[in-house]
Amino acid sequence: MFLGIDIGTSVIKAALFDREGTERAEASERMQLLAAPVGWSELDGERLWTVTARVIRALLATAGIAPERIAGIGVTGVMVGVFLLDREGRPIRPPILWNDARAQNLVDRLEAGDPALFSKVFAHSGSMMQLGCTLPVLAWLKENEPEALARAAVTLTAKDFIRYRLTGALATEESEAAMAPGSARTRAFDAEPMALLGIPELAPLLAPVRRAETLAGAVTEEAARATGLGAGTPVAIGTGDTGACVLGAGCHEPGQAVSVLGTTCLNGVLFDHAVYAPPDLGLLFIVPERRWMKTMVNVAGTTVLDWCLAALCPDIAAAEAPYEALGRLAGTSPAGANGVVFVPYLSASGVIAPRIEPRARAGFHGLAPHHGRADMVRAVYEGIAYAIHDCYGAIGGAGGTIRLSGGGARSPFWSQMIADVTGAAVEIPDGTQFGAKGAALCAMVATGAYSSLGEACRATFRARRRHEPDVATAEIYAAGHRRFRAGSAAALGALRAVAD
Template sequence: MTAKQKDFLLGIDVGTTLIKSALFDLDGHMVALSSAGVGLEHPSPGWAEQDMDAVWRATSQTIREAVQAADQSGGKIAAISTSGQGGGMWLIDRDGRPVRKGITWLDGRAGEFFPDWEKAGIIEELDESTGYHTFPGVGPLLIFHWFKKHDPNILSKAYKTLWAKDWVKFKLTGVVATDESDPSNGHFLRGERQFSEPLFEMLEVKEYMHLLPPIVPSWQVMGKVNAEAAAETGLQTGVPVASGAWDVSSTGLGAGCIREGQTLSILGTAGIHLSVSAAAPQEKKAPYSACVHCVPGHWVVNSMAMTATSNLDWFIRESCQADKDDAERTGKNFFEIINARVAASPVGAGGVIFLPFLQGERAPFVKPNARGVFFGISDATTRGDLLRSIYEGVAFSARHNYEVIERAIPIREVVLSGGGSKSAVWSQIVSDCTNKPMTIPAGEEFGALGAALNAGVAVGIYKDHREAASHLSIARRHQPDTQNHALYQGYYEIYRQLIKNNWETWEKLAEIRNRRR
C-alpha cells in the first residue's frame, strides 16, 4: 500500500474498564482520541465479567468519533488494529453471538481448584512449562476446566473462544483470529508459538481445543471491515484490520521498545516492567514471566508489581487536603506543589523508607498479605519526607523488579511512561535509585499507538517495526546521579531487609485481621 499525506492509522485499546480509539498520523502523532467506559459485573464473589455487546457498543461509539475526526481533517483511515486486556474467555456461537458474558482476566472462579492443583504439582508444572505465572483468570486453559466441572452446557454451545481485542476484531471483520502475544500467556510451551496440547491434557480439557481461534501474527492483516461494521462505526468497508496484541506488548511497541534489552517501565496504578528479548528465557523456576512480543522474533520478559502510583493516590487522598486547599486558593497546580515538597526532601527522605505494598505484592515476589510500611518516622519527619519516601519506595520496587528481569536479559535502556513519568522529580529518583538512564517518550496512549504501528506494518506503510518506531519522539531524558545512587544503595539494602523482617509478621497480621471479620 502506498501511504498518502492524509492517511491515518486507527489504534483501538480494549481496556478492562475503558475503551479508547486513537487516530494517529503516519509519524505517530495522535490526532484524535475518543474513549468510553464499560463496567465490570460481579455476579458471584470473585467473578469478574463484562457484557460483550456493551463492549462492542462502547467501541463502535469511540470508532465513530475517531472517523469523524479523520473526515474533518480531510483524510482517511488506511488501517486498523487493536490492543487489549489479556486473559479471560470470550465465547461466541456459530452465529457470532456471545454465548454468555465475557470473562475477564480479573475473574477468580478457577481459583477453587488451585489448592488441589498446587498439591498435585500442576501449578508448578504449568509455570515451568510455559514460562508464565499461572493465575485463575489467565485464559481459557483454566476457565475451560471450571465450566467442564460446573456448566459444560455453555461450552457445548460455543463455536470459538476469543480474547477481548479479538472480539472487537471479529465485530469489525467477521473473522475469528487471535495473535501470538495473548495466548502465549500460559497457553504455549516455553519458546513456542502455538497452542500446546500437553497443557490442555494436563488440565483435562483437551476436548475443548477446537474452540481455540486460529493464530495470525500481530503485524499481519487478519481481515477487512465488513458492511455491518461500517454501518455501525462510520468506517469505510474494506479497511484492513491487523491482528493486534496483548496490551502490555502493544504498549512496549508504542513506547519504542523493539530491540533486545530495551525496557519499558509503566508507573501507573500498577508498576509494570518489561524487557525485550531476542530469545525465549529458559530459566524454569523464574520469578518473572515471559510472553511473545508483537515484534517478529522477540519475546517480552515481564515483572509486574501490584502497585505504583496508587500508593501516592492513597496518601494524597488521606493526608494532603491542606495542599489541595492551597492549590485552590493560589491557583497553583496541585502536583507542582507535591513535587516541590518531594524535591525539598533529601535523598533518603530524611531516613524514612516506604514499602509500597498497599494491596499485597505479586512481583518480584508473591505475597498477597504484604502491606505498606513507613519505617523510620521521627518527630522531624515532614509531609515532604513521607511523599518522597513513597516516590523512593516505588523506585526501590522498580529496581527489585529489574534485578529479577536481568536474570534473563541485561537491561540496556529504560523507557519510562505512565502517570509517574510526568513528574520529572519522580523520574529522576527512579534513574538515581536504579542507576539506569531514563527516556520519557513524547505523547500518550502507547497501547493504542502500538496497535496503530502494527497496522501500519501490516499494510506496508512501514517496512518493518524499526521503521515504524523511528518516527517516535522523546520528551526528555534523565541520567543517574552517581552520588545519589551511592546514597540510595544503603537505603535499598534496608528496604530489602524490611521485606524479610516483615515476611512472617504480615501473615500473623492477616490472621488477626481475618479473625475480627
C-alpha cells in the same frame, strides 16, 4: 492515517496516527463492568461493541477526517479471559476478564493434587499462571457452566472479539496463546497445560493463532454502518496490550528495558529468545516479530499516590492539580527521605516480584519523631523506585536506559528519581496512547507502510524527556535501597512469625 483501538478493563480508547507515528486525535469512553459476585469480573459483550463503535465515531468527528483516509486499523486490549461465542458469533454469556478470580478454589484443588502444577505450567509459558487466564477460566466453566460450553464454537479475548466484529474473521495471536497459558517457545497454544488443567477436550474452542503484523481482513459493511469507518478498510491482527505498549514506546531491540508505571508497575527487558529464568517468577510476554519480554511486576504502581493523597494528604487531594502538588511536597524532603522507607506492597494480592508472597502488605519502616509528612510522602515515591530497581535486578539489570511510560511518567520528579535509584537513564517517549500506537504500528506493517515492526519502531519513536542519573545522589539512594530491603525482609519475616 492509521487507527489504533485499545480495549481496556474499564476504558475504551482509540487514536489516529500519521505514518511518522505522531498522534493526531484520540477519543475514549469509560465502560462499567457488570455487577457480579466478589472476585468476578464480567462485562456485557454487546455493550463493549457498542461503546467501541461509539468511540470510533467520536474519534472520526474529533479528527474531522473522511473515513477513506484511514489506511489501516490495529486492535489491542487486555489479555486472556474468556469471550465465548456460539456458532452465529453471538456471546453466550457475559465475557470474563483477566482480573477474574472465580477459579481460585479449582486451581487450589488441582495444586493440592499436584504441588508442581504451577512449575509445570511455567515450564511452557514462562509466566506465573493467573486465575483470569483463559485455561483456568475454561476449566471453571467446565465444572460450573457445562451448558455454556456445549453451545460454544470459539473462545476469544477482548481485542479478538472487537476485531471479529470489525471483520468477521475469527483469530487470536501469539501473545494470547502463550499467556493462555500455552508455550512461549512455540508462541502458540500447547496441549500439556490444557491436560494439566483437565480440559484437553476443549482445544477445538481455541481460535487459530496468527501473527500480529499480518492482516485479519477488512471492515465489513455492517461494521462500517456501526462505526462510521469505510467498508473494506484493512484490519491487522494486532497484539496484547503489553506488547502493544512496548511497540508504542518504540522498543523492539533485544536488551531494551521498558517500564510501564500505571495502576500496576510493569518492568521488563526484551530478548530475542524465550527466557525462563528465574524459574517460577515473573511473566514472559510475547512481542511480535520474534521478541520476548521477561517481566517483573510490582502490583501497586500509581495507586500508591492515590492512597497517599487520600490517607496522608486529603487537603492536597482536594486542591487543583493534586499530583503535581504532591510531588512538590515530596521534593521538600531530601533524597533518602531522612531515613524513612515505604515498602509499596499496597495490593490485596501482596507481592509477586521479585518474590511471591500474597500476604505481604505495605508499610513504613524507620519512622522516628523527627519525621514529618513530607518525609513520608517522599518515601512513597522512593518505595516504587526501589521496587523497580529490585524488579530489574531479578531479570539481570536494566542496562543503560529505561523507556518509561504510564501515568507515573508524567512526573519529571519521579522520572528523575527512578533514574537516580536504578542508575539507568530514563527516557520518556512522546505521546500518550502507547497501546493504541502499538496497534497502529501493527497495521502499518500489515499494509506495507513499513517492512517490519523494528523499522516502524525506529522510524516513529521520539523522546519527550531524558533523565540522566545524578551521581551526587548515588550513595544516598544505595543506602536507602539497603534500608528498603531490610524493611521488606522485616515485613515478610513478621508474616512468617505470625503464620508459625
